[in-house]
Amino acid sequence: MKTWTPEGSxxxxxxxxxxxxxxxxxxxxxxxxxxxxxxxxxxxTWDKTSMGKQSIGVAVADKPTGPFKDIGAPLVRGTDxxxxxxxxxxxxxxxWIETGGNGEEHRYLAWGNSQYYVCELNxxxxxxxxxxxxxxxxxxxxxxxxxxxxxxxAGYTEAPWIYRRKGAxxxxxxxxxxxxxxGWHEEMAYSTTxxxxxxxxxxx
Numbered sequence: 001m002k003t004w005t006p007e008g009s010x011x012x013x014x015x016x017x018x019x020x021x022x023x024x025x026x027x028x029x030x031x032x033x034x035x036x037x038x039x040x041x042x043x044x045t046w047d048k049t050s051m052g053k054q055s056i057g058v059a060v061a062d063k064p065t066g067p068f069k070d071i072g073a074p075l076v077r078g079t080d081x082x083x084x085x086x087x088x089x090x091x092x093x094x095x096w097i098e099t100g101g102n103g104e105e106h107r108y109l110a111w112g113n114s115q116y117y118v119c120e121l122n123x124x125x126x127x128x129x130x131x132x133x134x135x136x137x138x139x140x141x142x143x144x145x146x147x148x149x150x151x152x153x154a155g156y157t158e159a160p161w162i163y164r165r166k167g168a169x170x171x172x173x174x175x176x177x178x179x180x181x182x183g184w185h186e187e188m189a190y191s192t193t194x195x196x197x198x199x200x201x202x203x204x
Contacts, residue, residue, distance in 0.1 A: 007065045008065075009066075010032075010041065010061070010064070010065055010066030010067065010068055011027075011041060011043075011059055011066055011067065011068040011070075012024075012027075013026065013027025013043065013045050013057075017069075017070060018045065018057060018070045019070070019072060019073075020047055020048060020049045020050075020055070020057075020072075020073055020074055021045050021046065021047070021048065021057075022045070022046035022047060022048040022052065023046065026045045026046050027043050027044075027045045028043070028044065028045075029043065029044050029091055029092045029093065029159070030042060030043035030044075030093075031093060031094050031095060032064060033095045033097065034064070035097060035107070035125050037062075038060055038061070038062065038125070039060070039061045039062070039063065039064050039068070040058055040059070040060055040095070040125045040126070041058065041059045041060075041061070041066075041068045042056065042057070042058050042075070042093035042094075042095055042109065043056075043057050043058075043059070043093065044056055044057065044090065044091040044092065044093060044111070045057060047074055047077060047078055049073075049074070049077070050074065050077040050078040050079040050080075051078065051079055051087075052087060053077070053078025053079060053084075053087040053088070053089075053090065054078050054087060054088045054089070054090045054091050055074035055075075055076060055077045055078045055090055056074060056075050056076040056090055056091075056093045056109075056111055057070055057071075057074055057075055058070075058071055058075045058125070058126050059071065060125075060126070071126050075109075075126060075127070075128070076090060076109075076111070076117075076119070076128065076148065077090075078090045080137060080138075080139060080148060081115075081117055081139045081148060081150065082139065084115070085114040085115060086113070086114060088113055089112060089113055089114060089115050089117075090111060090112065090113075090117070091111065091112070091113045091158065092111050092112065092113065092158050092159045092160065093109060093110070093111040094109070094110050094111065094160050094161050094162060095107070095108065095109050095110075095121075096108045096110070096162040096164075096196075098164070098172050099171075101171070105123075106120060106196075107120060107121040107122075107123070107125060108120055108121070108162065108196050108197075109121050109128075110160045110162060110178075110196075111160065112152075112156075112158065112160065113157065113158040114156075114157065114158070115150055115152055115156075116150070116151070116152040116153060116156045116160060116178075116180070117139070117148055117149065117150050118148075118149050118196055118197065119131075119147055119148045119149065120147075120197065128147055128148065129147065130147055131143040131146070131147045131197070132144060132145060132146065132147060142197075142198050143197050143198055149197055149198070151201070152201075153178060153180070153189075153191035153201035153203060154189075154191065154201065154203040155182035155183050155189050155203070156180055156182065156189075157180065157181045157182055157183060157184065157186055158180065158181050158186075159180055159181045160178055160179070160180045161178070161179045161180070162176060162177070162178055162196070163176070163177040163179065164176050164177065175192040175193060175194055176192065176193050176194070176195075176196050176199075177190055177191075177192055177204075178190060178191050178192070178193070178201070189203070189204070190204040191203050191204055192204055
């Protein structure tokens with residue numbers, strides 16, 4: 001971890017590369033992850049197809065250095081997460097993948113400014129899972145009525161990151177930790193929960 005090689009840009013968020021982007025100067029707050037044999041880059045930008053709001057995008061590549069190719073449409077549109085506090089509620093995506101104790105795999109996407117959102121992704125990593133099976137993707141407070149869950153921990157402002165401890169056997173165990181920027185001017189805070197989708201947040 002001492003020797004580094006500059007690889008250059010892995011993706012340019014421009015109207016040529018991202019058909020739904022409003023302009024060619026507004027792509028940021030990205031996170032990349034590997035899943036099976038592909039790499040996925042989650043990012044946010046202004047979206048000309050969603051009333052000009054911010055939206056969450058995803059691009060795919062065969063290697064971490066890219067080139068990453070946008071899927072052609074937002075993964076989560078700013079108009080999917082109504083009601084909102086502002087046009088930039090849908091920013092700062094982060095992703096968490098794990099296999100539960102029962103062997104079931106979960107792929108979580110979390111994001112948000114002023115409001116915290118979380119959903120599960122389908123196995124393709126580029127679409128939101130229909131948690132309540134009603135054939136449409138909606139936003140709400142729990143998975144009985146919605147698929148994108150909007151339930152913010154205390155003091156939440158933006159920039160969520162999910163962590164969880166590993167046991168001696170290498171398996172994840174215990175509560176989930178959500179680290180985030182809190183308040184204004186911002187400071188770092190964390191909250192914990194036993195369930196990322198339907199659990200109650202406990203401020204740390």
